[in-house]
Amino acid sequence: MGKYEQLARDILKEVGGKENINSLTHCITRLRFKLKDESKANDDNLKNMPGVVTVMHSAGQYQVVIGNHVPAVYADVCEIAGINAGGAADEEEEAPKGVFNKLIDIISGCFSPILGPMCAAGIIKGLNALLNFLLGASYATSGTYMVLNAIGDAVFYFMPVMLGYSSAKKFKLNPVTGMLIGAALCYPTIQADALKAAGKAVGSLGILGSYYKTFAGIPWIAANYTSTVVPVLVVTALAGKIQKLAKKLVPEMLQNFFVPFFVLLISLPVGFLIIGPIVSLATNALSTGFTSLFKMSPVVGGALVGFFxxxxxxxxxxxxxxxxxxxxxxxxxxxxxxxxxxxxxxxxTAALFAMFLKMKDENRKALALPAVVSGICGVTEPSIYGFTLPEKKPFIISCIGGAIGAAFTAVMNAPTYIMGGLGVFGIVNYISPKGDAHGMYIQLIGIAIAMVISFVLTYILWSDHSEEKTAETKAPEKASGPESIVSPVAGKVINLKELKDAAFAEGALGTGLGILPTDGHFYAPVNGTVTTLFPTLHAIGITSDSGVEVLIHIGLDTVQLEGKGFTAHVKQGDHVTVGQPLVDVDLDAVKKAGYETQTPVVITNTRDLLDVLPVGEGNVTAGDEIIKIIN
Structure with a gap:
């Protein structure tokens, strides 16, 4: 729990408790609740609460204005309320559009909750394989091997049970009912019959290693569903639909027993009779197709996966x-x-390390080094989003290096035997269950190839242009006299009180003014560092070289646009100079979506300064003085 635990608990109490929350997100300054009943929230108590600036009702949301440290408060509220960060608490999620997008959403939603334990089990299996390789055949018969193997194998053997739980939450099904569906698919007697009859199947059904039985006189196929992933997802999705219908038809006083009764009685027979066999045929065909591609041309298969x-x-x-x-x-x-x-x-990671060595900005280097460590452990998102992708060239180079390393490992045949750890923790995934480390050695060579290519090309071809900007604009830590804040955009200056947002209009977030922009090109109003660039690009926080904190909030409630119509020219952590392009905005798209283009420009650390004087009037162009700071 973070340092805002008590504030988070107080906010949660005054919005009506976690049971009153449908969903919670945050923007650059405020918590954005969607409440089941806004009348249960106590506005006055929240407004008078230390740590809360004000409360607003806007865009169908209950907004609690916090300030720049809102991400930390948000994290504590989520933890206390049991809300997944960035997600919802019991609200119907808006399904993504398109069949493929829905499929990806379902798969990621079902696998994300079990990914951590699954990786942990994989690491244990990899450790056991490593010990088997180092200690020899005698270790494979020891009790230690058996116990570690049981720990590592359990999550994979009973995968339908794990996915039954996680997919039930995704499909709005009772989680225990989902686990029962997974457990039924793993039921020992059915698995024993399926394994005993392997090879006795008729014709094309031989791919299943199964044979006919009957259920209420209807022929069905006994198949081995342990360790499978797709059948339980489809059966659970069906069960979610049945549960929704059953709740409408079964009297409320009987629902505790008879809703799961009908769900299990309908979904599982359909699963065994229809879904299981069809899904098994389809997934086996897909697996065969990919396997054939790698056998036909390992170079092509490996390079494609590695590059993309x-x-x-x-x-x-x-x-x-x-x-x-x-x-x-x-x-x-x-x-x-x-x-x-x-x-x-x-x-x-190698591409980022090459960038790290060439960086001159100590602030960027301080951020890059942890991303390198994260990448070594297999988590590359900080590297991708923070450094290589914005620079483009290092990202493309890393794709090329990855493709060449992957092609080598595919040609040399280095398969994985375990769904285990990532990064350095996953190297042991390539030791076979019999202790053969050939695949591990091949992967180590492939890693070396990928890293050398990515590092060398990045070091030679990438240049840190921010070095030049930093050298040109370096200013004293503290200005000795008045400082000017210039307009970030062309438009008409309006008084702060005219803004259609109470938090800004009342000066709760700082002294400043508003601008009605006449074009969508926004520029840096000071020399300083981009300390905040929200992912939706609607708000930019810049701390000047003298310590003045400037917030430019492009439009009102434009966080709802989720970045549509916004194009950034800088990223968080960049040093900028006056007049440097920050963001381009399609103002017509903002207006068409129903949002105000009024743009507050406020000094968020007003209290730390002697005076903040709005001096801009009438029509201004980008670069005209609009605020004078007295330090």
Missing amino acids: WQILVIFGLHWALVPLAMINITTLGYDNVLASSFAVSFAQ
């Missing part, structure tokens, strides 16, 4: 390959698809 893996990660599409890899490990005992992505994170 980081791009898939950016859009969240890498989740589409996770179930496929798990299917391969279950049916084949190994996987080549995700194995080809293993060197990619190291390529990304």
Whole structure:
């Protein structure tokens, strides 16, 4: 829990408790609640609460204005209320548009909750494989091996139970009912019959390793669903629909027992009779197709996965390959698809390390080093979003390095045997269950290839242009006289009180003024550092070289646009000079969406200064003085 725990508890109490929250997000200065009943919230108590600036009702949201430290308060509120950060608390989620987008959303939503424990179990399996490799055959018969193997294998063997729980939450089904569905698919008697009858199937059904039985006189197929991933997802999705219908038809006093009764009685027979066999055929066909691609041309298969893996990660599409890899490990005992992505994170990290060595801005270097460490551990998002992707060239170079490293490992045949740890923790994934470390050695060579190529090319081809800007604009830490804040955009100056947002109009966020922009080009109003650039690009915070904190909030409630119509020319942490382009905005799109283009320009640390004097009047152009600061 963070340092704002008590404030978070007080806010949660005054908005009506966690049971009154549908969802919670935040923008640059305020918590944005969607409440089930806004009348349960106590405006007066919140407004008088230390740490709260004011309360607003806007855009269908209950907004609690906090200030610049809102992310920390938001994190504490989420933890206390049991809300997933960035997510909802019991509200119907807006489904993404498009069949493919819905599929990715479902897969990521079902796998995310179990990813941590699954990786932990994979690391334990990898450790056991490493010990088996180091200690020899005698270790494989020891009690230590058996216990560690049980810990590592459990989550994979009973994968339908784990996914039954997580997918039930995704499909709005009772989580215990979801677990029961997964447990039924793993039921020992059914698995024993399926395994006993392996090879006795008729014709094309042989791919299932199964055979006919009957349910109420209806023929069905006994199949082994342990360690599978897709059948339980489809059955649980069906069960969610049945539960929703059952709640409408079953009297409320009987729902505790008879809703799950009908859900299980309908969904599981349909799952065993129809869904399981069809899904198994489809997933096995998909697995066979990818396996055939890698056998036909390992270079092409490996290079494609290696080059596009980081791009898939950016859009969240890498989740589409996770179930496929798990299917391969279950049916084949190994996987080549995700194995080809293993060197990619190291390529990304090497490119960032080359950037780190060439950076001259100590602030950027301080941010880059932790991202390098994170990348070594397999988590590359800080590197991608914070450094390589905004610079473009290092990102492309890392894709090339990753593709070459992946192609090498695919040609040399280095499959993964475990869905385990990431980064350095995943190296042992490539030791076979029998203790053969050939794949691990190949992967280490592939990693070296990817890292060397990415590091050398980035170091040679990338230049840190921010060095020149920093050298030109370096200013004393504290200005000795008045300082001018110039207009960031052309437009008409309006009094702060005219703004259609109470928090800004009342000066709660600082002294300043408003501008009605006449074009969508916004420029830096001071020499300083971009300390805040919200992901939706609607608000920019710049701290001048003398310590003045300037907030430019482009439009009102434009956080709801989620960045549509906004294009950034800088990123958080950049040093900017007066007149340097910050953001371009399609003002017509903002107006068409129903939002105000009034742009507050306020000094958020007004209390730390001797005086803040708005001096701009009438029509101004970008670069005209609008605020004078007395330090």
